[in-house]
Amino acid sequence: MSQILIKEGDYVPGNMYFTTTRLHQExxxxxxxxxxxxxxxxxxxxxxxxxxxxxxxxxxxxDEVGADRVPYISLEGNVxxxxxxxxxxxxxxxxxLFCDKHDIPIMLDAxxxxxxxxxxxxxxxxxxxxxxxxxxxxxxDMTDGCTMSAKKDALVNIGGFFACNDDExxxxxxxxxxxxxxxxxxxxxxxxxxxxxxxxxxxxxxxxHMAARIGQVYYxxxxxxxxxxxxxxxxxSHAIFIDARRFLPHIDQDEYPAQALAAELxxxxxxxxxxxxxxxxxxxxxTGKNRRPKLELVRLTIxxxxxxxxxxxxxxxxxxxxxxxxxxxxxxxxxxEPDYLRFFQARFEPL
Numbered sequence: 001m002s003q004i005l006i007k008e009g010d011y012v013p014g015n016m017y018f019t020t021t022r023l024h025q026e027x028x029x030x031x032x033x034x035x036x037x038x039x040x041x042x043x044x045x046x047x048x049x050x051x052x053x054x055x056x057x058x059x060x061x062x063d064e065v066g067a068d069r070v071p072y073i074s075l076e077g078n079v080x081x082x083x084x085x086x087x088x089x090x091x092x093x094x095x096x097l098f099c100d101k102h103d104i105p106i107m108l109d110a111x112x113x114x115x116x117x118x119x120x121x122x123x124x125x126x127x128x129x130x131x132x133x134x135x136x137x138x139x140x141d142m143t144d145g146c147t148m149s150a151k152k153d154a155l156v157n158i159g160g161f162f163a164c165n166d167d168e169x170x171x172x173x174x175x176x177x178x179x180x181x182x183x184x185x186x187x188x189x190x191x192x193x194x195x196x197x198x199x200x201x202x203x204x205x206x207x208x209h210m211a212a213r214i215g216q217v218y219y220x221x222x223x224x225x226x227x228x229x230x231x232x233x234x235x236x237s238h239a240i241f242i243d244a245r246r247f248l249p250h251i252d253q254d255e256y257p258a259q260a261l262a263a264e265l266x267x268x269x270x271x272x273x274x275x276x277x278x279x280x281x282x283x284x285x286x287t288g289k290n291r292r293p294k295l296e297l298v299r300l301t302i303x304x305x306x307x308x309x310x311x312x313x314x315x316x317x318x319x320x321x322x323x324x325x326x327x328x329x330x331x332x333x334x335x336x337e338p339d340y341l342r343f344f345q346a347r348f349e350p351l
Contacts, residue, residue: 001107001147001162002028004172005071013061014074015053016040016081019280019341021074021109021147026285030071033061040082041294043232043243048123050085051078051116053095067102075106075143077113081276081295084112084217084236086119089127089138096142105144105166113139113146114153115237118210133205145169152238155200155304159189216312217302223316229323232297242298242319244277248329253278255331255351258296261322263348264329265298269318274299279334280343 001024006012008029014021015036022032035057039047053075062070073095078084099106117135121127127135140146145164150156162177164170174184181188189197203209214237221235230246244251244258251257258277265271277296284291300315322329336347 001145001173002030003176004169005105005107006030007071010069010071011061011065012071012074013053013058015051015076015087016079018076018080018109019282019343021076023341025074032074035061036079036082040079040085043083043230043241043246043295043297046233048086048119048234049088049091050082051076051087052091053087055094055098058095058098062102062104067104070102070104072105072107072144073099074109076109077111077116077139078119078237080112080238080299081280081297082236083232083241083295083297084115084238085232085234086116086123086237088124089120089135090124092139092142106142107164108139108143108146110140110146110148111152112237114204115210115214117205118214119237131205132207132210136205150197150200152304153201153204154197155204156193156196159193159197161187161197213304216307216309219309220300220302220312220316223312224319227316227320227323229319232295239299239301241276242273242300244296244298247298247323247326250327251329251331253292253296254290256334256348257331258298259348260329260332260350261298263332263350264322265318268322269314271300271315271318274301275343279346282342 006025006028010030011033012025012030013033013035016034017032025032035054037052037054039045040050078086114136117132120135121130121132147162148160150159162173177184177187218235221231221240224231224240230243232241232243244261248257248261251260256278259275259279262273262275265273276299278290278292281291281293331351332348333351334346335349338345
């Protein structure tokens with residue numbers, strides 16, 4: 001999608017960055033611009049739709065660079081880097097009207113959009129009685145295409161898809177997929193994996209599945225909240241995000257507090273979490289310095305249909321134990337840094 005739609009020097013606005021998405025945009029010559037609402041950058045703000053696009057920020061960008069320099073809006077459902085925070089249907093309608101006016105496509109990161117539909121059902125007026133599948137369809141009808149990592153909402157262990165409404169873009173994508181993945185009829189996936197994905201989508205859009213799935217995330221989050229552990233509020237969809245800034249206020253951001261906390265948790269209990277902070281944000285390409293994002297988080301991701309309540313209790317107990325001795329945790333020094341997506345392969349030593 002990036003190679004097809006982005007030209008050198010284009011600006012790609014999005015409701016907060018996602019690491020791999022932003023890298024592909026930058027490799028294609030684009031410049032990512034964050035247009036998410038300010039509340040998304042505050043872990044303690046309880047606004048229910050922190051994934052919303054700030055239309056004022058978007059309008060300012062279009063006024064500055066021109067609509068012809070904006071190839072598409074990158075819209076993520078249940079924004080991962082913000083803590084699994086959804087956008088509202090009202091915000092999407094406003095965005096659709098703005099994009100129609102300026103002839104800018106909306107390309108959806110649909111990875112967790114089924115869960116986004118669930119939050120619209122739970123939190124937005126007029127949707128309490130609507131089925132999740134109908135809300136999902138309404139979201140898709142207001143966007144022009146999507147990328148989907150099916151390992152999340154669609155309940156499978158591998159695979160994904162790209163979809164769009166534009167015939168010309170579709171033809172180009174069909175051509176490129178043969179170069180990089182496999183014939184357009186399977187895109188590098190085995191037939192059984194495509195069949196599993198189709199079944200996963202059917203099951204994932206049921207209210208019963210979503211209530212159990214989000215309920216498990218809430219269960220862990222409430223146990224941590226009760227113990228005073230600082231987490232991103234409100235509780236999101238696929239994970240609990242620990243606020244490492246408040247957990248480890250004595251560690252400077254350039255000493256990677258979220259990475260230090262994730263490492264300590266693994267050493268302590270074998271629980272593998274994920275840093276979503278200074279390491280993930282990478283370096284400014286101009287200055288070479290760490291970007292130092294406002295959010296410095298540790299993500300406790302909960303795979304669907306894998307863990308029991310007892311597992312959640314163990315995770316909570318381990319995090320709470322660390323919180324009680326947080327003053328003794330020290331920062332890290334990066335001793336190896338790859339060229340791209342350093343959070344996957346960088347190595348660290350304790351300070």
